[in-house]
Amino acid sequence: MPWKGISDPYKIWVSEIILQQTKVEQGEKYYVAFVKKYPNVADLANANQEELYALWQGLGYYNRCKNMMLAAKEIMHSHGGKFPNTYAEILSLKGIGAYTAAAISSFAFHQPYAVVDGNVVRVLSRVFAVKDSFHTAKGKLAFQLLAQSLLSKKEPSAYNQAIMDLGALICRPKNPNCQECPFQKNCKAYLADEINIYPTKKTKLVIKERFLHFFLFEDKHHLYITKRTGNDIWRNLFTFFSIESDNAEKVEFPNDIKIVHSVEPQVISQLLTHQKITGIFHHCKTNPQIIAKLNLIQIKKNALSQFAFPRLLISFLEKNNYL
DNA sequence: AAAGCGGGGCT
DNA sequence: AGCCCAGCTTT
Numbered sequence: 001m002p003w004k005g006i007s008d009p010y011k012i013w014v015s016e017i018i019l020q021q022t023k024v025e026q027g028e029k030y031y032v033a034f035v036k037k038y039p040n041v042a043d044l045a046n047a048n049q050e051e052l053y054a055l056w057q058g059l060g061y062y063n064r065c066k067n068m069m070l071a072a073k074e075i076m077h078s079h080g081g082k083f084p085n086t087y088a089e090i091l092s093l094k095g096i097g098a099y100t101a102a103a104i105s106s107f108a109f110h111q112p113y114a115v116v117d118g119n120v121v122r123v124l125s126r127v128f129a130v131k132d133s134f135h136t137a138k139g140k141l142a143f144q145l146l147a148q149s150l151l152s153k154k155e156p157s158a159y160n161q162a163i164m165d166l167g168a169l170i171c172r173p174k175n176p177n178c179q180e181c182p183f184q185k186n187c188k189a190y191l192a193d194e195i196n197i198y199p200t201k202k203t204k205l206v207i208k209e210r211f212l213h214f215f216l217f218e219d220k221h222h223l224y225i226t227k228r229t230g231n232d233i234w235r236n237l238f239t240f241f242s243i244e245s246d247n248a249e250k251v252e253f254p255n256d257i258k259i260v261h262s263v264e265p266q267v268i269s270q271l272l273t274h275q276k277i278t279g280i281f282h283h284c285k286t287n288p289q290i291i292a293k294l295n296l297i298q299i300k301k302n303a304l305s306q307f308a309f310p311r312l313l314i315s316f317l318e319k320n321n322y323l
Numbered sequence: 324a325a326a327g328c329g330g331g332g333c334t
Numbered sequence: 335a336g337c338c339c340a341g342c343t344t345t
Contacts, residue, residue, distance in 0.1 A: 019340040026331070027340090060329025063343075097342045117340050137324080164340065173338070174333085201337095 002032055009083040009108035010041050016100045017064050030059050042081055045072035067095025085109045098144070106156040114147035115160045119167025124150075125199035126171060129188035135202035211278050213251040213265075214240040214316075217286040217296060223322070224286065224296035225307070233277070234310045240281070241294050248280050256293075258285040268315050279312050 001024060003015035014034055018027040033055055038044040044052075047069055056065040071093040075083060084090055085108075091101035102113035114120075121134045121143055128146065132139030152159040170177045178190050189195045217224040217240070225238045245251040248267060259265075259282050266281040291298070299307060304323055317323040 016340070021329080021339060021341060023331070023339070058330075060331085061341085063328065064341090067342080095342065099341060103340080115340085118338090119340065135324090168340080 002028060007108060009085070009104055010044075011035055012104055012108045013083070013096075013100070014038075014068075016103045017068055017095060018059070020064060020100070021061060022059065027059070030056070041072050041075050041083060044069060045076045047072075064095060070094040071096065083108070085111075087111060087113050103160065106160045110155075110157055112151055112153045112156045114144075114151040114156070115164065116143050116147050117164065119164045119171075120147055121199050122173065123163055123167045123171045126176075126189035126195060127183050127187045129192070129194070129198070131198075131200050133200040133202055139200075210276070211245045211248050211251075211280065212242045213245055213280045213282060214242045214313075215257055215282050215284045216240050217284050217291060218301075219286055221301055222298050223301055223304070224291050224294075224298055226294070226296055236308075237310050237313075238297075238307045239310060239313055241296060248278055251280070256290055259283070260285060266316065266319070268312055268319075277312060279316065281316055 001015075003011060006012060006015070015027075015031050018031050018034070037051075037055060038047055049066075049069065052065050052069060053062065056062060074093060075081060079089070084093075085105075087101055087105045090096055090104050091098070096104070099115055099117050102115040105111040105113045106115065116134075124130060124143055124146055125134075130139075130142060130146070132142050134140055134143055147163075150159075150163075166181075170181045176195060178184050178187070178195065181187065181190075184190055189198050224241070226241050227236065227238055228234045229236075243251055263283040265283075267278060268281070269276060269278045290296075301322060304317065309317065314323065
């Protein structure tokens with residue numbers, strides 16, 4: 001790598017920013033071009049923004065170079081053009097977070113700050129069987145403290161480089177080379193044969209789409225409803241008799257329920273935290289046998305407000321002037 | 324805590 | 335098509 005052995009904090013900074021969310025192979029030529037066109041902080045601070053963006057073209061995350069220029073100007077104005085050498089000052093620069101501040105202060109200034117990036121998280125989570133996700137505040141703190149406690153205070157630079165290399169080359173995301181890993185005998189994940197569950201993923205919010213077909217039974221003065229039970233949404237609330245389907249068009253309904261085909265079913269959706277509920281309201285022909293068979297509750301239309309309905313039902317009732 | 328920000332490689 | 339990756343800022 002072209003930045004190998006470099007001690008200039010500016011060039012280390014450039015390399016670290018380029019490598020954020022970017023593969024080494026992809027970033028290399030950008031790094032070479034960048035330090036050639038802008039060899040130092042002053043050059044970057046005085047850069048033409050159009051040219052800077054042009055140089056960055058294809059690399060993505062364009063705020064990275066925008067922030068670098070802002071930071072370069074800040075270094076010129078507040079630090080006399082000399083790259084700051086304390087963690088706090090480095091961290092305060094635009095576009096530099098905990099990882100990059102630790103990387104620069106350890107690599108350029110040999111200060112004892114442990115880097116925590118994706119590689120480090122992977123290594124530590126496996127070796128120490130850390131199940132907290134780095135994407136939570138708790139997990140972030142846990143990995144930060146653990147990494148800092150392991151850091152070699154004598155050679156923070158070598159330590160940081162080593163643990164990231166271990167993550168990149170041996171303790172890889174897929175097919176880690178545990179046979180050649182120096183920590184094989186100490187790795188809790190390996191010993192438990194649980195390499196594949198680490199690092200714990202961010203729990204992505206999956207919005208499940210559900211289709212509830214409601215069957216509306218009524219007569220002149222009454223509606224027929226049911227109380228929802230079971231471990232599902234709207235427990236203990238009242239709705240029309242319903243059947244769930246995997247689509248809005250078709251539903252398997254009992255043979256003895258007669259849909260009023262002259263009335264198109266009404267469709268209303270409601271977005272919940274984890275579910276998108278689509279209600280399809282079918283107007284049905286009512287007869288006493290079905291009411292009894294489905295064990296429906298007869299309520300007076302002028303007493304609807306005494307019952308707790310889900311919002312989706314309220315919407316339907318309001319739209320149709322029941323409420 | 325979650326969204327937004329690019330692009331490329333991998334499955 | 336979805337997931338992941340040497341992150342940070344804004345909301």
